[in-house]
Amino acid sequence: MARRLLVAALAVAVTIATTMGSAGAEPPSWQPVPVPAQVRPQAGLNEAVALGPDRAWAVGADAVGREAPGFPLILRWDGSAWQRQSLPGIGWQGELLSIAATSPTAVWAVGRDSAGGAHLLRFDGIAWYESRPPRGVALTKVVAGGGETWLIGSRNGAQVLLRRHGNGWRDVPVPPGFVYGLHILAADDVWAAGATDSGATVSHWNGQTWRQTIVDGFPRSAVGSVLAVSPTEVWAGGTAGFVGGPPGRPIPPLLVRWDGQAWSRVAVPTDFGSISSLAPTTSGAPIWVSVARSQKWGPPGSYPPLVPGPDFLAWNGQSFTEYSEPAVAGEGDSRVFLLAPVPGTATVWSVGRADGPEGTFAARVLRFG
Amino acid sequence: MNGLRAFIVCLVVACAAVVSPVVVVSPAAAVPRSWSALPVPAAAPPVIVSDLAARGPGEAWATGYEYAADEWRPILYRWDGTTWSRDTTIPGAGEPGWLGKMQFVGEEMWILHSRAGVVEILRRSAGGWSAVPLPQELWTYQDFAAVPGAAWVIGEDDTGLKVLRYDGSGWTTQSTPDGVLYLMGITARTATDAWAWADTDTGTTVLRWDGTAWRDAKVSLPPNSNVHTIMLEPSGRVTIGGSRYTDGVARTYLMTGNGHAWHTTYPPLGDTDTEAMVRGPDGALWLPVRSDRAFQSRYARVDGLRTTFSYGPERTNAIDVKPRALARAGSSLLSFGTVEIYGSKPNLMSERLGG
Numbered sequence: 001m002a003r004r005l006l007v008a009a010l011a012v013a014v015t016i017a018t019t020m021g022s023a024g025a026e027p028p029s030w031q032p033v034p035v036p037a038q039v040r041p042q043a044g045l046n047e048a049v050a051l052g053p054d055r056a057w058a059v060g061a062d063a064v065g066r067e068a069p070g071f072p073l074i075l076r077w078d079g080s081a082w083q084r085q086s087l088p089g090i091g092w093q094g095e096l097l098s099i100a101a102t103s104p105t106a107v108w109a110v111g112r113d114s115a116g117g118a119h120l121l122r123f124d125g126i127a128w129y130e131s132r133p134p135r136g137v138a139l140t141k142v143v144a145g146g147g148e149t150w151l152i153g154s155r156n157g158a159q160v161l162l163r164r165h166g167n168g169w170r171d172v173p174v175p176p177g178f179v180y181g182l183h184i185l186a187a188d189d190v191w192a193a194g195a196t197d198s199g200a201t202v203s204h205w206n207g208q209t210w211r212q213t214i215v216d217g218f219p220r221s222a223v224g225s226v227l228a229v230s231p232t233e234v235w236a237g238g239t240a241g242f243v244g245g246p247p248g249r250p251i252p253p254l255l256v257r258w259d260g261q262a263w264s265r266v267a268v269p270t271d272f273g274s275i276s277s278l279a280p281t282t283s284g285a286p287i288w289v290s291v292a293r294s295q296k297w298g299p300p301g302s303y304p305p306l307v308p309g310p311d312f313l314a315w316n317g318q319s320f321t322e323y324s325e326p327a328v329a330g331e332g333d334s335r336v337f338l339l340a341p342v343p344g345t346a347t348v349w350s351v352g353r354a355d356g357p358e359g360t361f362a363a364r365v366l367r368f369g
Numbered sequence: 370m371n372g373l374r375a376f377i378v379c380l381v382v383a384c385a386a387v388v389s390p391v392v393v394v395s396p397a398a399a400v401p402r403s404w405s406a407l408p409v410p411a412a413a414p415p416v417i418v419s420d421l422a423a424r425g426p427g428e429a430w431a432t433g434y435e436y437a438a439d440e441w442r443p444i445l446y447r448w449d450g451t452t453w454s455r456d457t458t459i460p461g462a463g464e465p466g467w468l469g470k471m472q473f474v475g476e477e478m479w480i481l482h483s484r485a486g487v488v489e490i491l492r493r494s495a496g497g498w499s500a501v502p503l504p505q506e507l508w509t510y511q512d513f514a515a516v517p518g519a520a521w522v523i524g525e526d527d528t529g530l531k532v533l534r535y536d537g538s539g540w541t542t543q544s545t546p547d548g549v550l551y552l553m554g555i556t557a558r559t560a561t562d563a564w565a566w567a568d569t570d571t572g573t574t575v576l577r578w579d580g581t582a583w584r585d586a587k588v589s590l591p592p593n594s595n596v597h598t599i600m601l602e603p604s605g606r607v608t609i610g611g612s613r614y615t616d617g618v619a620r621t622y623l624m625t626g627n628g629h630a631w632h633t634t635y636p637p638l639g640d641t642d643t644e645a646m647v648r649g650p651d652g653a654l655w656l657p658v659r660s661d662r663a664f665q666s667r668y669a670r671v672d673g674l675r676t677t678f679s680y681g682p683e684r685t686n687a688i689d690v691k692p693r694a695l696a697r698a699g700s701s702l703l704s705f706g707t708v709e710i711y712g713s714k715p716n717l718m719s720e721r722l723g724g
Contacts, residue, residue: 040663040686064688065660065662067689068689069661070663093662356711356712358709358712360688
């Protein structure tokens, strides 16, 4: 009787240990998520936005030829798979560059056709349709936040910013230099990442004026992403710039942080590449940093001297945890990672384009958590 | 009342006939329908297509070269009216070399052929293959033309421009007018009527051979222009295609004439190269153009002042479809070129319109 009890107890213990072991054995990592088969080669994704665990959007282009322009591409995540969104009213060729949403029924995308013309698409909860873009503006990005929707573009070569006002778009004053990215907290609380001739800049809009700071003065440094976690914690990422040859020499990434007093450079565990995206997750979960073309010095004396560096960095408040993208059969490495956090969760999407076979490129979707 | 009703019906029918588009189809020029894909046995990529030539609906040939076992090798394909197949009977099939332009000469087919570094004219007759060696080696073989009684190979050697002419039994070296630096291309209609376009110290010039000498044909090409091709037709019509440069922007032009009076047009083709232009079975000019779709080829049809475009068949997972040469095969139009399917190197493709 005692022995039978012991055997039973042991069996239960082993079962519990195995279950716990299999559940806890694999730490979370970045996994590839299949792109729908209807996406035609060559394809690439430029940005994504997630509204919740069961709804996300990604934009880019597909059927891009060696010389021929492709077609605008929108993918929709429905909670279990990505689907290709049909766009019956969209007759132009080109690509969608950017997507942002203020709500599940107010999603905007910015595109450029093969003649260089700007396009603005809007999703109202039911369908995607063309919306009239601001006249004369070449659009590159749409950014949403705090109920606001802003557009980044240029007019006759000059930087412009516009914000949604009523049924139209209104120009907003621009900080000096270029603006590559925004983080919008409210109509009177907007951070901009960019660059001037003096280096990488981060600017803040208080509803009336811009206040600009040069966060790195190295020639040709620039930041393209900015993330304001709080008034005393703002991150910006980009490229550290370089002067001198040889041509093609990789450039170090730039990551800076505002602590309420000053901007300081944050060391990253990779030597070359550029910060392509910053993403917050829920409080308690890390801030994500993606690095495009990440490379670092290999062991001394090794050849080639540079080895692949981490593609994703998770900041836990103290240090970075490094992650590499998973291998995808038949494809090479990604060229860029655009992050889209899923609100209210620790899940993050990454979209971009990766090297395909025979010098082609392919759309890539990865997910963490 | 019946008579009135009948009259009204006739009136309505007559009006409908006037209002709705009526297409007159003559047996000789069938209205083209759509392009279809013709399977072509694969070559060893990379593969280059040189030429396509057809003689009636049941015979067409395509030449080029493939990269096999670390060397370029000639390829010859044959169309029998239904399928494309590879012809491996050519002399030197397994040796390094290339096949270039083809010309039908009487009952024969002549092809410019490089075999293990030596260039010759390969002749195909009902009895088999024979070769006409060139009298000398050239640095470059720019073009080749052949008609009954005469063949030309033009190029360059270390002494400069060379025009080699074969009269059926022997070769002569022909001279060109002063100021001619290089001949870019040659087309022949008969042994005493051949045209060439040349690079001279005053720009591009059209020359003509009349059986005795090469002379300036006194063709007033558009200013700042070059020539892609000269098309000679049995009727006597001549069509010149080229690019005209204005403020650094190139635009395709076409000049048609009988050799003395010319008419120049600028069809909406951007700066498309007209080298592959042919007269189609419907009497219009056809040429492949750069496609704006990764998965389909595109063709232009130029009929006087009217230019229309058509797409080739959709090819799944194709990222580049490039017809290189066209030929009229009876009442259909054939194209031959390459297609790159995502994940593979470009390989051969063929399409047909009509038939």
